[in-house]
Amino acid sequence: MNDKDRIYIFDTTLRDGEQSPGASLDAKSKLEIARQLAELGVDVIEAGFPITSPGDAAAIRKIAEEVKGPTICALARTVQKDMDVALETLRGAKKSRLHVFIATSEIHRKYKLNKAKDEILKIAAWAVKYARNRIGEVEFSPEDASRTEPAFLYQVIQAVIEAGAGVVNIPDTVGYAVPFEFGNLIKGIFENVPNAGKAVISVHCHNDLGLAVANSLAAVRFGARQVECTLNGIGERAGNAALEEIVMALDTRKDVFKKVTRIRRDQICKTSRLVSSLTGMVVQPNKAVVGRNAFTHESGIHQDGLLKLRKTYEIMHPADVGFGETQLVLGKHSGRHALENRLKKLGYHLNEKELDLVFQDFKVLADKKKEVFDEDLVALIEKEIVATPKTYRLLSLSVLTQTGKEPRVSIRLKSKSRVLEAGGTGSGPVDAAYKTVDQMIRRKAKLLDYQIRSVTVGKDAQGEVTVKIEGLAGEVITGRGVSTDVIEASVHAYLDAINKLLQKRRTFKKERIAYGV
Ligand code: KIV
Numbered sequence: 313m314n315d316k317d318r319i320y321i322f323d324t325t326l327r328d329g330e331q332s333p334g335a336s337l338d339a340k341s342k343l344e345i346a347r348q349l350a351e352l353g354v355d356v357i358e359a360g361f362p363i364t365s366p367g368d369a370a371a372i373r374k375i376a377e378e379v380k381g382p383t384i385c386a387l388a389r390t391v392q393k394d395m396d397v398a399l400e401t402l403r404g405a406k407k408s409r410l411h412v413f414i415a416t417s418e419i420h421r422k423y424k425l426n427k428a429k430d431e432i433l434k435i436a437a438w439a440v441k442y443a444r445n446r447i448g449e450v451e452f453s454p455e456d457a458s459r460t461e462p463a464f465l466y467q468v469i470q471a472v473i474e475a476g477a478g479v480v481n482i483p484d485t486v487g488y489a490v491p492f493e494f495g496n497l498i499k500g501i502f503e504n505v506p507n508a509g510k511a512v513i514s515v516h517c518h519n520d521l522g523l524a525v526a527n528s529l530a531a532v533r534f535g536a537r538q539v540e541c542t543l544n545g546i547g548e549r550a551g552n553a554a555l556e557e558i559v560m561a562l563d564t565r566k567d568v569f570k571k572v573t574r575i576r577r578d579q580i581c582k583t584s585r586l587v588s589s590l591t592g593m594v595v596q597p598n599k600a601v602v603g604r605n606a607f608t609h610e611s612g613i614h615q616d617g618l619l620k621l622r623k624t625y626e627i628m629h630p631a632d633v634g635f636g637e638t639q640l641v642l643g644k645h646s647g648r649h650a651l652e653n654r655l656k657k658l659g660y661h662l663n664e665k666e667l668d669l670v671f672q673d674f675k676v677l678a679d680k681k682k683e684v685f686d687e688d689l690v691a692l693i694e695k696e697i698v699a700t701p702k703t704y705r706l707l708s709l710s711v712l713t714q715t716g717k718e719p720r721v722s723i724r725l726k727s728k729s730r731v732l733e734a735g736g737t738g739s740g741p742v743d744a745a746y747k748t749v750d751q752m753i754r755r756k757a758k759l760l761d762y763q764i765r766s767v768t769v770g771k772d773a774q775g776e777v778t779v780k781i782e783g784l785a786g787e788v789i790t791g792r793g794v795s796t797d798v799i800e801a802s803v804h805a806y807l808d809a810i811n812k813l814l815q816k817r818r819t820f821k822k823e824r825i826a827y828g829v
């Protein structure tokens with residue numbers, strides 16, 4: 313196969329994916345994910361949208377300096393300040409790309425930008441030229457392309473390619489397109505834009521109607537050569553096309569698509585888990601390719617078929633995507649070195665101090681739980697390393713429940729050097745614990761969602777609680793907690809969300825000062 317048969321995978325987990333409500337990532341988590349994306353073999357990492365915050369800019373700078381292999385890309389509006397900030401963050405990268413965008417559809421022109429077609433055309437070409445004079449690779453996106461009048465879209469594409477865009481990305485920004493129509497749009501571009509062959513045509517599909525992957529594949533069928541996607545399909549609103557589904561569809565149905573990617577498929581599940589654990593976005597069990605049930609056969613007829621010949625009911629082999637058996641890795645006699653090795657295999661590179669913390673927790677857990685699985689280790693890392701600075705830390709919790717009586721809890725928290733202590737009741741033990749915490753920290757967060765699942769199998773499995781809370785400014789924050797005691801896990805999750813909310817407010821204040829607003 314030659315290069316024309318190759319589909320470039322542009323991963324936007326760290327940019328569009330991070331725009332998922334409640335999924336914000338700190339710089340350290342972004343770097344961890346970027347390193348794993350490089351292992352996975354993506355062609356481009358869109359690391360962020362630097363003008364949105366100095367924190368995001370710093371994370372992109374670090375990724376550009378440290379992550380080798382993929383092209384590192386940053387997003388900017390067609391505004392000089394945006395582009396200058398983004399160009400600066402990319403300076404340390406070996407291979408870099410600036411991605412600029414402006415909306416082109418009538419509804420966006422009229423109601424959002426208040427600009428006429430010829431103004432948009434001029435700005436788009438000017439921005440691409442400006443960027444192209446400062447960086448080797450420029451990608452341009454006409455936002456809301458799928459709702460743009462085709463004739464105008466063709467004009468914009470022709471102009472930005474003339475101005476130097478090497479990649480033109482066609483976003484279905486609001487997930488409105490349907491596959492045959494989106495495929496035809498790509499076909500129309502090749503038929504009507506005279507210089508279309510000089511650029512890579514890319515697609516970026518949102519999943520509002522559940523069609524992001526289908527639309528992306530239809531576009532590939534008609535000549536798109538780059539697909540923008542995210543792990544687990546996370547992203548704005550209903551998310552983006554899921555990387556694992558795009559890659560496995562192209563691979564499983566190469567008889568139809570006749571295209572290849574450079575993705576190392578055996579890294580898919582590991583990357584999916586890392587993204588899920590660092591963003592706090594739980595993967596639904598029936599999610600294609602990476603969901604817990606993706607390779608589980610329940611029906612007796614299916615199981616019988618599988619035993620006779622796997623291919624009767626399995627179109628992909630779980631091992632191909634790194635969907636191993638839950639691995640029993642370590643026990644209470646395992647040492648620090650074994651733990652460090654295993655963590656590296658899971659994609660975590662800890663410094664000495666971090667490893668000490670996780671090792672301490674690991675020993676405590678191994679005493680309670682005979683078998684420590686990979687998922688347990690990921691949960692420990694999250695608790696000790698990824699967690700935000702802890703304004704409030706749980707020191708102890710006791711719970712008294714009795715049939716027919718309201719449960720009673722008593723809680724001790726540490727806040728800086730102070731120890732806070734209180735007790736309370738509620739309609740259930742979790743309700744009692746959350747009411748008591750609210751009273752102790754003298755603020756009330758609105759609980760939007762509470763979910764509990766077991767990290768691994770078995771009666772001694774750790775429980776993992778994920779909560780979503782809403783702050784006063786309407787911000788949605790996700791918190792996670794794990795413990796072999798589910799009420800304790802619930803309190804950890806709630807405090808994690810509150811600590812993140814407080815951290816976010818502190819960062820917001822600093823950013824307002826840095827940007828002079
Ligand atoms: O959905 C969209 O249109 C985008 C662009 C910035 C590419 O995310």
Ligand code: ZN
Pocket residue numbers: 328483485516518548
């Ligand atoms: Zn998008």
